[in-house]
Amino acid sequence: MAKKAKKRREDLKPGEVLCSYCTAKCCRYFAFPIDKPKKQADFDHLRWYLLHGRVAIFVEDGTWFLMVYSDCKHLQDDHRCGIYETRPQICRDYTTDNCEYEDDGIYDMLFETPEQIWEYAQAVLPMKSGRTFSSEPVSAREVALPLLG
Numbered sequence: 001m002a003k004k005a006k007k008r009r010e011d012l013k014p015g016e017v018l019c020s021y022c023t024a025k026c027c028r029y030f031a032f033p034i035d036k037p038k039k040q041a042d043f044d045h046l047r048w049y050l051l052h053g054r055v056a057i058f059v060e061d062g063t064w065f066l067m068v069y070s071d072c073k074h075l076q077d078d079h080r081c082g083i084y085e086t087r088p089q090i091c092r093d094y095t096t097d098n099c100e101y102e103d104d105g106i107y108d109m110l111f112e113t114p115e116q117i118w119e120y121a122q123a124v125l126p127m128k129s130g131r132t133f134s135s136e137p138v139s140a141r142e143v144a145l146p147l148l149g
């Protein structure tokens, strides 16, 4: 059976709430700004974050963020807030105006694996010896190359 198309926000009728058509994407993670990495030790710290899984690092307008994927404990099965009347201020302040309802979010940079952040570190850090974490060579299968048309 064909998947039902997601309602577009511009198609909402007066009085309708966009969140009624959402799976509460904004309640399933939190993110906070982190220092921009400048040296190898900084990148090694970010690599440690990413080793934990269910986290990502993204960059927007020059600011680096750590994003932790974790459902709020008060998110209910129907995707509604279980403590709506007493929800934290940050939840109250959040609006649908620029929220992530659509699946088209784009970051300036996004790192989802330790290998990605380290590959980036190798590209931007000045060359010096002893910069690799592993003596094992990277296999061809681990290297993603752009497809040329």
Ligand code: SF4
Residues within 6 Å of the ligand: 018, 019, 020, 022, 023, 024, 025, 026, 027, 094, 095, 096, 099, 100, 101
């Ligand atoms: S604010 Fe946006 S992302 Fe959050 S539940 Fe509503 S529609 Fe979904």
Ligand code: SF4
Residues within 6 Å of the ligand: 026, 027, 072, 073, 074, 075, 076, 080, 081, 082, 083, 084, 087, 088, 091
């Ligand atoms: S408190 Fe309610 S609105 Fe806030 S993140 Fe949790 S479920 Fe979402």
